Each structure stands twice: as C-alpha cells, then as structure tokens.
Amino acid sequence: MLTETAYAKINLALHVRQRREDGYHELETLFAFVDAGDELVATRADADSLHTTGEFGSALSDPFENIVMQALGALPRPGGLAITLEKNLPVAAGLGGGSADAGAVFRMLREAHGLPDDWRERAARLGADVPACVESVTCIGLGTGTELVPLESDLIGMPVLLVNPRIPLPTGPVFKGWDGVDRGPLPETNEVSRIAREGRNDLEAPAIEICPEIADVLDELAKDDPWLARMSGSGATCFALYETAEVRDRASQRLHSDRPQWWQMKGNLR
Structure with missing residues (x-):
C-alpha cells in the first residue's frame, strides 16, 4: 500500500x-x-x-x-x-x-x-x-x-488558514480578464518572506470581477491582523499567514461563527 x-x-x-x-x-x-x-x-x-x-x-x-x-x-x-x-x-x-x-x-x-x-x-x-x-x-x-x-524558505512552519466561499472559479475566464498591464517582476531577492510581502497577485482584480465574494473573504481575513493575506492562484481561495498558531486558530473560530458557509482548512507551510 x-x-x-x-x-x-x-x-x-x-x-x-x-x-x-x-x-x-x-x-x-x-x-x-x-x-x-x-x-x-x-x-x-x-x-x-x-x-x-x-x-x-x-x-x-x-x-x-x-x-x-x-x-x-x-x-x-x-x-x-x-x-x-x-x-x-x-x-x-x-x-x-x-x-x-x-x-x-x-x-x-x-x-x-x-x-x-x-x-x-x-x-x-x-x-x-x-x-x-x-x-x-x-x-x-x-x-x-x-x-x-x-528556494530555501524562511517561512517553513508558518501557520496558514485557507478560506474559500464555496464558489468554483475556472482559471480561463480569470486570465482572460487580466488587463494586460505588466506591473513588474518579483522582488530581486532569495528571501522568501520579502518576495511574499512585496509581491502581489495580478489575478486578484479580474477574479473579484467574476466572484465578488473573494473581496469579502479578504476583508474578513484582514480583521485578525495576519502577517499576510492574499488570494491564491486564480481564486477563489484566499490564504492568511499568521505569526502564531493561536492567532490563526482564533481567526478560524471567528470565521466559523461569522461565516459558517465558507470552507476552510488549517495547516502550516512546508
């Protein structure tokens, strides 16, 4: 097996x-x-x-x-x-x-x-x-x-919370909605935490156009003071990284109470 x-x-x-x-x-x-x-x-x-x-x-x-x-x-x-x-x-x-x-x-x-x-x-x-x-x-x-x-990551073990509003979002329409503006490369560093903090997700805006609930997820995640909150890939899942598991778990419990219809998963970065 x-x-x-x-x-x-x-x-x-x-x-x-x-x-x-x-x-x-x-x-x-x-x-x-x-x-x-x-x-x-x-x-x-x-x-x-x-x-x-x-x-x-x-x-x-x-x-x-x-x-x-x-x-x-x-x-x-x-x-x-x-x-x-x-x-x-x-x-x-x-x-x-x-x-x-x-x-x-x-x-x-x-x-x-x-x-x-x-x-x-x-x-x-x-x-x-x-x-x-x-x-x-x-x-x-x-x-x-x-x-x-x-890359050698300085974020290994960081607590993470994944949240999805339970709305499937195919990749194709999101990429098609990208405005074509090149906003520049990733930061020129091997420091993973810096790339993450100074980076962005260029698909966030077109994804929100199709699925406005993504903005609601990001707004909710911001309430618990995460180290970083962002949409993943072409959406609709968003993630938040936290300094401690305790802060992540409190955020998870609050979301379970306030938004019980949303899917979520807890873990740590590998």
Whole structure:
C-alpha cells in the first residue's frame, strides 16, 4: 500500500508579465505548499482504477478524465494501481488541487518504481502547476509556471488558514480578464518572506470581477491582523499567514461563527 498527501498549493505572489502568442501567459510566481490537502491511497491491482471520497469527491464525476488517471497513464510501470482519492480540497479553487493529486501520484510511483529522466516534461504536459506539485516545496515558477527555481524558505512552519466561499472559479475566464498591464517582476531577492510581502497577485482584480465574494473573504481575513493575506492562484481561495498558531486558530473560530458557509482548512507551510 502506498499513501501520499496531495499538499495544497498556494501562490504567495503571482505576477503576470504578458500574454503569449500560444494563448498562455508569461508568469513569475512564488509557489508554497501547505502540509494538508487531499489524501491518496494506492494498492496493486490488475488494472488502474480510481475511487473518490471526501467532501468534494462528487465533483469528480468522470474518473477517466481525472488528472490522477492521466498521471498514471503518463508514467511507465509494471502492473496497475487502484487509487482511492479523498478529495478534501475544493475544485477550481486556486489551490492546484488536481495538480497536487497528480504530484502525489508521481511521488507514489517514484517510491515504488522510480521516475523516468524526463518526468518533468511528462508532468508539465499534465498541467503547468504539476511539476511544482511533484516536489511540493517552495520555489519560483517562471514561463507558464513550469520552469522552477527552488528556494530555501524562511517561512517553513508558518501557520496558514485557507478560506474559500464555496464558489468554483475556472482559471480561463480569470486570465482572460487580466488587463494586460505588466506591473513588474518579483522582488530581486532569495528571501522568501520579502518576495511574499512585496509581491502581489495580478489575478486578484479580474477574479473579484467574476466572484465578488473573494473581496469579502479578504476583508474578513484582514480583521485578525495576519502577517499576510492574499488570494491564491486564480481564486477563489484566499490564504492568511499568521505569526502564531493561536492567532490563526482564533481567526478560524471567528470565521466559523461569522461565516459558517465558507470552507476552510488549517495547516502550516512546508
């Protein structure tokens, strides 16, 4: 039996530099990962299969179109795997949930059989966030997010709270709504905390245009004096980082009381 956590991805900063002729966007982003997320269990089987459980498992209606099955098909190995995916992360939420699931599959197969030398290219074909999600460590993502520069993080272990208004937000319309203005690169430093504090998320404004509730989430998170609060990826999930777990937990309890309909998850940065 193989087990892995698909760690929730957050973008501590996400700078959109330009639209590319191939339809993608040139990005500079600071990836970080939370020590919580979906859970995967795999056992050996005659053929590959996927069973989904968890709060958001029903959102994955076609297992053969799921990125977990695509990840299995992308890697050479003997025999099949029967995977149970406990889907704890909301879908279309800016947390790289599907990419994180695929990254967990790559780690499972690396442990069981090793990965081919071109695994990064195979991962990138599944999605721009998948290569970062395989290692699930703090790094800079360039290009479409697939060119990775690992960083030693001074934020490891920092308490984090993820909050989503339970509104799915597809990535495409958010990128399409970007105003095309290049607001500059990430700060030129290897200090992760400085990049995070001085960075921004250029998709926040177009995401709020589509999903105004994101602004409500950010306003609520600001009430508890977080070290940093920002939208992740293309939304609608937002995150807040806190100096202590006690402050994070008080914020979580207040939100449970004031906004019980919102989804939230607690953890720490890896």
